[in-house]
Amino acid sequence: MEEPAVKIERYVSPQALLSEVEEKKSPSSKLRPHIFADYPGQHKASENLKIFVQAATMRGQPLDHVLLHGPPGLGKTTLANILANELSVPFYSTSGPAIERPGDLAGILASLEAGALLFIDEIHRLSIQVEEVLYGAMEDFSLSVIVGQGSSARTVSMEIAPFTLVGATTKISNLSKPFLNRFGIQERLEYYDVPSLIIILQRAARCLGLELEPSGAREIGQRSRGTPRIANRLLRRAADFAQVVSAPSINKQIAHRALTSLEIDEYGLDRLDRAILTVIGERYGGGPVGIETLAITLGEESATIEEVYEPFLVYQGFLSRGPRGRSLTDEGKLLLARQRGNSNDGGSA
Numbered sequence: 638m639e640e641p642a643v644k645i646e647r648y649v650s651p652q653a654l655l656s657e658v659e660e661k662k663s664p665s666s667k668l669r670p671h672i673f674a675d676y677p678g679q680h681k682a683s684e685n686l687k688i689f690v691q692a693a694t695m696r697g698q699p700l701d702h703v704l705l706h707g708p709p710g711l712g713k714t715t716l717a718n719i720l721a722n723e724l725s726v727p728f729y730s731t732s733g734p735a736i737e738r739p740g741d742l743a744g745i746l747a748s749l750e751a752g753a754l755l756f757i758d759e760i761h762r763l764s765i766q767v768e769e770v771l772y773g774a775m776e777d778f779s780l781s782v783i784v785g786q787g788s789s790a791r792t793v794s795m796e797i798a799p800f801t802l803v804g805a806t807t808k809i810s811n812l813s814k815p816f817l818n819r820f821g822i823q824e825r826l827e828y829y830d831v832p833s834l835i836i837i838l839q840r841a842a843r844c845l846g847l848e849l850e851p852s853g854a855r856e857i858g859q860r861s862r863g864t865p866r867i868a869n870r871l872l873r874r875a876a877d878f879a880q881v882v883s884a885p886s887i888n889k890q891i892a893h894r895a896l897t898s899l900e901i902d903e904y905g906l907d908r909l910d911r912a913i914l915t916v917i918g919e920r921y922g923g924g925p926v927g928i929e930t931l932a933i934t935l936g937e938e939s940a941t942i943e944e945v946y947e948p949f950l951v952y953q954g955f956l957s958r959g960p961r962g963r964s965l966t967d968e969g970k971l972l973l974a975r976q977r978g979n980s981n982d983g984g985s986a
Contacts, residue, residue: 694724
């Protein structure tokens with residue numbers, strides 16, 4: 638059964654909200670960069686891919702197959718679009734859940750133009766049967782098609798046009814080793830630093846016709862959890878606040894007021910993030926506490942905690958995961974102490 642596109646409706650969720658899913662489907666999405674020059678951050682991956690694109694262009698051959706992996710919301714789809722634009726080749730997009738049977742994939746591959754780039758999002762959700770069809774397509778640009786049924790069935794090999802497969806995944810460990818080995822280029826996308834997010838926000842503001850001051854861009858960037866998707870989302874909400882109070886631009890004060898009202902603190906943590914830290918710190922003495930126990934206490938599914946909440950808390954150094962469960966780090970304990978102090982003083986956490 639296909640998972641819903643949106644699991645958690647949080648302002649700081651790296652998953653796309655429903656409105657953003659629809660915007661992403663639009664080929665004319667204003668906020669999406671189309672060339673490497675407009676793609677800040679991810680410096681290592683970008684520089685490597687520029688070289689690979691240039692080399693493929695000089696050889697007059699398709700780019701080797703590419704796997705982009707890392708946390709959601711970091712621009713894997715955008716980077717795939719940029720690769721197609723830089724290579725000047727047609728771009729085709731689908732997702733793992735949409736390819737249910739080998740025949741679905743065969744139909745897509747057979748229709749590709751020579752040199753085209755096929756992007757498969759959530760590629761870790763392809764079935765083993767579909768993966769096996771991809772093996773020959775990626776290596777020899779051929780498809781093995783079963784013709785007929787029962788005892789009269791036979792396998793026919795069909796050539797397809799040379800193409801580049803770009804796969805995106807947040808769960809590289811779910812891909813089989815034979816499948817991984819067929820990607821000649823594998824790049825991990827990392828969380829963005831604040832200067833890169835400021836550039837992204839300034840570009841987004843220009844595209845949306847918003848007046849964004851440097852102080853406002855920095856305030857939003859610092860609370861965006863290193864994720865462009867979240868940064869653009871928070872920019873829109875700050876713009877709503879600016880419009881209501883008739884502010885001529887989004888400055889630090891407007892951004893601070895908007896994000897504080899959304900319960901997003903200076904670290905990019907929201908109420909649910911802080912609840913996890915508070916439960917571990919106050920109810921379980923800082924940990925360790927097992928994931929199932931934590932899930933029951935919070936009233937959340939353990940998979941949601943592991944996949945949605947924890948990654949950024951671990952990345953920020955507030956939470957550690959070990960064989961005995963989850964524990965607050967020293968930084969996490971300090972943060973919790975500051976939150977208690979703010980609460981006692983009547984401030985916001």
